[in-house]
Amino acid sequence: MNFGFSEEQELLRAEVRKFLDQNCSLDEVRKIAEKPEGFDRHLWGRMAELGWVGLTFPEAYGGVGLGWVDLVVVLEETGRSLFPSPLISTVLAGTAIERAGSDAQKERHLPGLADGSVVGAFALVEDADSLDADGIALRGARDGDAVRLEGEKLFVPDAPDADLLVVAFRSGDAVDSISLGIVERGAPGLSIDLLPGMDETKPTGRVRFDGVTLQSDAILGPVGGAWPLVSHLIDCGATAVTAELVGTVEGLHALTVDYAKQRIQFDKPIGQFQGVKHPLASAFVDIESFKSLCYYAAWQLDEDPAVASLAASRAKAYASEAAPRFGVDAIQLHGGIGYTWEYDAHLYLKRAKWARPAFGDADHHLERIASLGGL
Amino acid sequence: MDFNLSPDEEAFRQEVRTFLAENLGEGERDMATIAGFQKKVREKRWVGFSWPKEYGGGGGSIMEQVILKEEMAKAKAPPLGTCFMGLAWVGPAIIEYGTPEQKKKFIPDILDGAYQWCTGYSEPASGSDLASLSCRCEREGDTYVVNGQKIWTSIAMWSNWIILLVRTQTEVKSKHDGITCLLVPMDTKGITVRPIKNMAGGAIFAEVFFDDVRVPVENRLGEEGQGWGVTVSALAHERSSIAEVHGLSRILDDVKDLARRCRKNGRPAAENAGIRRRIARAEMRIEAMRLNGLRFLTKQLRGEKLGSETSINKLHRAELEVELGELALEIQGSRGPLWQGSDVVPDDGRWQRYALSWPEVVIGGGTPNIQKNIIAERVLGLPKD
Ligand SMILES: Cc1cc2nc3c(=O)[nH]c(=O)nc-3n(C[C@H](O)[C@H](O)[C@H](O)COP(=O)(O)OP(=O)(O)OC[C@H]3O[C@@H](n4cnc5c(N)ncnc54)[C@H](O)[C@@H]3O)c2cc1C
Numbered sequence: 001m002n003f004g005f006s007e008e009q010e011l012l013r014a015e016v017r018k019f020l021d022q023n024c025s026l027d028e029v030r031k032i033a034e035k036p037e038g039f040d041r042h043l044w045g046r047m048a049e050l051g052w053v054g055l056t057f058p059e060a061y062g063g064v065g066l067g068w069v070d071l072v073v074v075l076e077e078t079g080r081s082l083f084p085s086p087l088i089s090t091v092l093a094g095t096a097i098e099r100a101g102s103d104a105q106k107e108r109h110l111p112g113l114a115d116g117s118v119v120g121a122f123a124l125v126e127d128a129d130s131l132d133a134d135g136i137a138l139r140g141a142r143d144g145d146a147v148r149l150e151g152e153k154l155f156v157p158d159a160p161d162a163d164l165l166v167v168a169f170r171s172g173d174a175v176d177s178i179s180l181g182i183v184e185r186g187a188p189g190l191s192i193d194l195l196p197g198m199d200e201t202k203p204t205g206r207v208r209f210d211g212v213t214l215q216s217d218a219i220l221g222p223v224g225g226a227w228p229l230v231s232h233l234i235d236c237g238a239t240a241v242t243a244e245l246v247g248t249v250e251g252l253h254a255l256t257v258d259y260a261k262q263r264i265q266f267d268k269p270i271g272q273f274q275g276v277k278h279p280l281a282s283a284f285v286d287i288e289s290f291k292s293l294c295y296y297a298a299w300q301l302d303e304d305p306a307v308a309s310l311a312a313s314r315a316k317a318y319a320s321e322a323a324p325r326f327g328v329d330a331i332q333l334h335g336g337i338g339y340t341w342e343y344d345a346h347l348y349l350k351r352a353k354w355a356r357p358a359f360g361d362a363d364h365h366l367e368r369i370a371s372l373g374g375l
Numbered sequence: 376m377d378f379n380l381s382p383d384e385e386a387f388r389q390e391v392r393t394f395l396a397e398n399l400g401e402g403e404r405d406m407a408t409i410a411g412f413q414k415k416v417r418e419k420r421w422v423g424f425s426w427p428k429e430y431g432g433g434g435g436s437i438m439e440q441v442i443l444k445e446e447m448a449k450a451k452a453p454p455l456g457t458c459f460m461g462l463a464w465v466g467p468a469i470i471e472y473g474t475p476e477q478k479k480k481f482i483p484d485i486l487d488g489a490y491q492w493c494t495g496y497s498e499p500a501s502g503s504d505l506a507s508l509s510c511r512c513e514r515e516g517d518t519y520v521v522n523g524q525k526i527w528t529s530i531a532m533w534s535n536w537i538i539l540l541v542r543t544q545t546e547v548k549s550k551h552d553g554i555t556c557l558l559v560p561m562d563t564k565g566i567t568v569r570p571i572k573n574m575a576g577g578a579i580f581a582e583v584f585f586d587d588v589r590v591p592v593e594n595r596l597g598e599e600g601q602g603w604g605v606t607v608s609a610l611a612h613e614r615s616s617i618a619e620v621h622g623l624s625r626i627l628d629d630v631k632d633l634a635r636r637c638r639k640n641g642r643p644a645a646e647n648a649g650i651r652r653r654i655a656r657a658e659m660r661i662e663a664m665r666l667n668g669l670r671f672l673t674k675q676l677r678g679e680k681l682g683s684e685t686s687i688n689k690l691h692r693a694e695l696e697v698e699l700g701e702l703a704l705e706i707q708g709s710r711g712p713l714w715q716g717s718d719v720v721p722d723d724g725r726w727q728r729y730a731l732s733w734p735e736v737v738i739g740g741g742t743p744n745i746q747k748n749i750i751a752e753r754v755l756g757l758p759k760d
Binding site for chain 2: 277373
């Protein structure tokens, strides 16, 4: 039994943190967020060179061949520094291809995703705003060996910057009619636009499919058999978002604890008042707890993905409630300065709000915990 | 990161499971079975399993202790040994600070469960601020003379001995100095025990009065004036929260079962969205407690000292004990406020009694406010208030 990271993983954490500290201060984050492209291609490329984008992809396809526990280390740090990047989306697109793709599909797409030249996205949710199979309405009509997509995806993380989209669609009414396809930027009939969001470090898009044609070599795995994989990708996404939240909320917590030690009112540091110190202690309890749940979910994704859903749901449910709650508390504990655009606290608060519904909010995951737990 | 057990650990788990299957069986257990079980676990040295072998303990490794506790909890086994406070903190304190004579006199009895110990720390004016205690103690030659009062002393009326904190010095720089720890027979002349009835109607704790109670100096544990250190280090022996986690899981399973049986607005409560969510949230937090415990355990296994992080799980547990009781009553709707004896109350009022028992955990073990202070001051480094 060992519930800790290895020396190599601690080293990886130190490297990622150093890289981000040197290259991506919060001032830099603000600058990147203001650009039309939601991230910095140069920095992204350097990260990919260091192996952090293709960390979990097989070595044969340009990856590093490590697991989710390792990836969580990277994500915690990107979350802590609010680094704007399509890391989670690219990993999910790559994971889909790695799990269900043919050798030719892997050969064709994974090296580009791993080396940072191709940005991936996973297009799942639609107007119904549901993560269940029946939330997928996008139709794929048979057209010989090909499939024609008609419909729309919403709230797709990193879609505005994506070069390659893994898209979930259905060809019938049953759960076993869900498939995954690969659509590349520039495909006729494909249009992507930005849905302006509160958190400018997480560009989100609408993707329209007006008769986009998927040739058979763009369909991942057997037609209609993709729901178990989609479900796995949701577990991966929920775990990844939670891992970033661990870092994000720790970052905000550190900022707030620091402020509480320095800000003097009534001749004392405000951190001496229990009205200040107790919410900070409670937030610490929450962070450590969803951290534990998140690490375990990551370990399960590596060890036995088939049973990882419960672990992923527990982690995301906890984080989805605790992170936005502390976002609000942290602003309040800062007083007026916390409400300003110039002070950084709101950057974290907005990230927590972005993360709340991503791959399922607390409501969704609590219900899943209840039903997986036999209720 | 690896949650699997090593082959040796797995073998130990099997040994425990086999033992439990052979000696406890399923379902209701009669007194004879439990007595036989206690005798056998004592022979296996699973009572005081973490204590050094030279004192009659089991010398179990940290991991083996965890496995043993976990399997015991899963099998709903009775506690290992019957001298609860003796095993929890009096014994560890004696092992650490006791004289050879004290060890010989007390340790075997604690392991055998020969009699009960109680804990005389809290006083009417000293609860959370325990170090302010003022129970007076003067030395007359080879004898200490104690005058004062203790309160909330659990099981005082059924105990043969009390571990007592008294003040031997009043002029001190820090209130933590000048406190002395004594081991006192409860039948000593001058001790009066007055049970206190709690809100659930039972009387488990008591006031204990000391009126010129004479205690031989050889019954002092540790140095005179150093009693605070003795207590603090003994309480630190409460380690991982593994047993508590399994206890809570069992209660949660029963709450789920209750939700399937009770009806709300004509439908099973288990179908009610609000109830489902609260059950799921409790389940999520119990799992967080389990994993936090394993994370702290890993630190211990790596030879790091545990700081005040254990307050994290104390806070979870305090909230869960309250929440599970409240949830059980809400699931019962109009039956919730009934009491045992009504023929329509589920499970003969078990949940009503449970819903009135949380103070044992929430107040008895250091209140949530105090746990938050500990985290804020010792982990986050915020100024003391
Ligand atoms: C069931 C039960 C069994 C017990 N068994 C024993 C036993 O066997 N032996 C023994 O010695 N004691 C025992 N106790 C006593 C227990 O340790 C005390 O009740 C506990 O330490 C709290 O002290 P108090 O009751 O005096 O409350 P107080 O300390 O007066 O606290 C009252 C309220 O004030 C709050 N408070 C106090 N100080 C602060 C602060 N600095 N900051 C913020 N809030 C504060 C507390 O959180 C609490 O809400 C038992 C208690 C219970 C309920």
